[in-house]
Amino acid sequence: MITVDVPGKLYIAGEYAVLEPGGAAVLVAVDRYLTVAVGPAQAPSRRTVTTARTGPGPVELLPRTATTVAAVADPADAAALRHVLTAVELVERLAAERGDELLGFHLEIRSALDDAATGRKFGLGSSGAVTVGVVRALARAYRFDLDDDALLRLALLTAFAVDPRCSGGDVAASLLGGWVAYRAPDRARVAAQFAQPDTKLTDLLWQPWPELSARRVPAPRALRLEVGWSGQPAVSSGLVELLRNGIAGDSAAYSRFVVASNSCVATLVAALESGDDASVGTAVATAGALLRAVSALAGVPIETPALAALRTTADALGAVAKSSGAGGGDCGIALVASADVAQLRQQWRAAGITPLELLVHQSFSAKGNSSDDSVADLRQP
DSSP states (O other), rough: EEEEEEEEEEEEEOOOOGGGGTOOEEEEEEEEEEEEEEEOOOSTOEEEEEEEEGGGSSEOOOOOOOSSOOOOOOOOHHHHHHHHHHHHHHHHHHHHHHTTOOOOOEEEEESSOOTTTTTTOOOOOOHHHHHHHHHHHHHTTOOOOOOHHHHHHHHHHHHHHHHHTTTTTTHHHHHHEEEEEEOOOOOOHHHHHSSSTTHHHHHHHSSTTTTTTTEEEESSSSEEEEEEEEEEOOOOHHHHHHHHHHTTOHHHHHHHHHHHHHHHHHHHHHHHTTOOEEEHHHHHHHHHHHHHHHHHTTTTOOHHHHHHHHHHHHHHOOOOOHHHHHHSEEEEEEEEEEGGGGHHHHHHTTTTTEEEEEEEEEEOOOEOSHHHHHHHHHHHH
């Protein structure tokens, strides 16, 4: 049995602008996890998946054919498992290119990224986490010798195949852990190359991509990251479309926003790397102001009343706060002095904000047996 725990993520700065080629963002991995376990199949070549999204029983993938690599019979299951199926398809394509025997397996996926009591989403990036988890677990099962850069590209190809509009920042944060500086690739160029009939997956995994960069950066030295949940779910894709449609008549203004956001993120990264907490706080405040400005321009409610209360409550304590991610609900973040954490949490609760008391996940965590014996088990009938 191979088991991997994948952390959720939160955006610190760079939202929306990171959707553009070369768009920059800073994210952080947090200690809420999605777990992917891969074990032996009940029969040779059989592939099954168990996840709460499809019910208590296993879902069986259809037998492989020349045109169908990873699919299920029920369209509802296919929709719920689209990231899983795409990850399986790409991992098996890589195995075929290497001349490896294709494995039967059982995947079990368990998530603690959402609210345990109600099932409501916090916005911690379940799509990115499940993509990273399945790719990493199956790559380990096949004994692929992939470094973090190659794993990132494989997971990004999976994410872009499912949603060509996503930035991939959540994938990078969940894969690398800690505080992550991310620059989005030119997805159109990558997709065009991937679509070429003579392109091998191995070529795409071991060569640089235009614009792509992802690396860990230091955390602030004396500021604590606090996370508050608004209690309202957000639908990121809908907000992205609303924002783009809202500014369609003023492309120059949106371009200025992207340039300013990228500059702000560059300042934030430099401040994190130099240990300049004051400049970190200023950059995060600027990122929040930029989001509110583009929100007003497009008429899109990125900062809801609940998220505004989260921010102003933190501001009153001398902290820096903003919405995190697409906004319209989900979470906000604050950078606050350690001595003020208890008071911030108390005042957030009074304002109807739920402190999530998350910690930063510093490095990738893998549990379970990843030895050759566990891999050999997957090859047994």
